[in-house]
Amino acid sequence: MLKITRGVYVLCFVCFMSDNHMQSQGVEYVVVRTDASPQEVVDNESPWWEARRIKWGPASYETEFRALWSDQGLYVRFxxxxPNPWFTMTEDDDPIWNEEVVEIFIDLDRSGTNYAEIEINPANVVTDLSIMWEGDDREGDLSWNLEGLESHVRLNRYRDGSTAGWTAVAFLPWPGFASLPSATAMTLPPAAGTHWRFNVFRIKRPWGESDPLRDVVFAAWSPVTGESFHEPTVFRELVFEGTSEVPSQVPD
Incomplete structure (x- = not known):
């Protein structure tokens, strides 16, 4: 897996944006198309101004997600x-789900039987898996990599120097999806109007290393009904829009 790290824990002041592009918490997420290059999207704020935003989780550990797409790939941002991001794992494909992560599951063919799982921790460690279901049995293939994936993590601070949180941005090139079994009959890049399915998540362990199992926050945008995030039946629509114009809001 190719992963480019640019200034992990680069400091930035937190600013508050208007909610003009906040998408209603409905059953789909509409991905705005961008003409910006992968470098511009990963390194700059301006391409993200047009992206829809969704939020979930408790206020003290709220998570915001945005996505863009282009002919080159899919861009995701968390x-x-x-106030206190925690990690100890530093190698790609470590089991970072046992610590603190943001995650996205992406189901290309909407079958629920095979999907990509991408996780990023505050140290910019990336763990990517191909998830396969056979009946009620689930297997995760850690040998699968989304080739060409690039990611960037930065630490955000308030003006008084206190920690506000962290931002993770990733570029997922279309050819990297091609090795998924579910991509066999898929067109990459997807055409405008294509619907995939997905869900996004956050794991926060407030007590960190001292007691990582205490008061754990498992937060899913589309709520799960059991003890695992792996519920393809609750995945929501990921819709690839054809223009960068903001359409009417999706009803709740």
Missing amino acids: ESTD
């Missing part, structure tokens, strides 16, 4: 409210 803003995590967190």
Whole structure:
């Protein structure tokens, strides 16, 4: 897996944006198309101004998600409210789900039987898996990599120097999805109007290393009904829009 790290824990002051592009918490997320290059999207704020925003989780550990797409790939961004990000794992494909992460599951063919799982921790460690279901049995293939994936993490601070949280941005090139079994009959890049399915998540362990199992926050945008995030039946629509114009809001 190719992963480019640019200034992990680069400091930035937190600013508050208007809610003009906040998408209603409905059954789908509409991905705005961008003409910006992968470098511009990963390194700059301006391409993200047009992206829809969704938020979930408790206020003290709220998570915001945005996405964009282009002919080159899918871009995802997580803003995590967190006064004390915690991690110990530093190698790609470590089991970072046992610590603190943001996650996205992406189901290309909408079958629920095979989907990509991408996780990022506050140290910019990336763990990517291909998830396969056979009946009620689930297996995760850690040998699968989304080739060409690039990611960037930064620490956000308030003006008084206190920690506000962390931001993770990732570029997922279309060819990287091609090795998924579910991509066999798919067109990449997807055409405008294509619907995939997905869900996004956050794991926060407020007590960190001292007691990582205490008061754990498992937050899913589309709520799960059991003890695992792996519920394809609750995935929501990921819709690839054809223009950068903001359409009418999706009803709740």
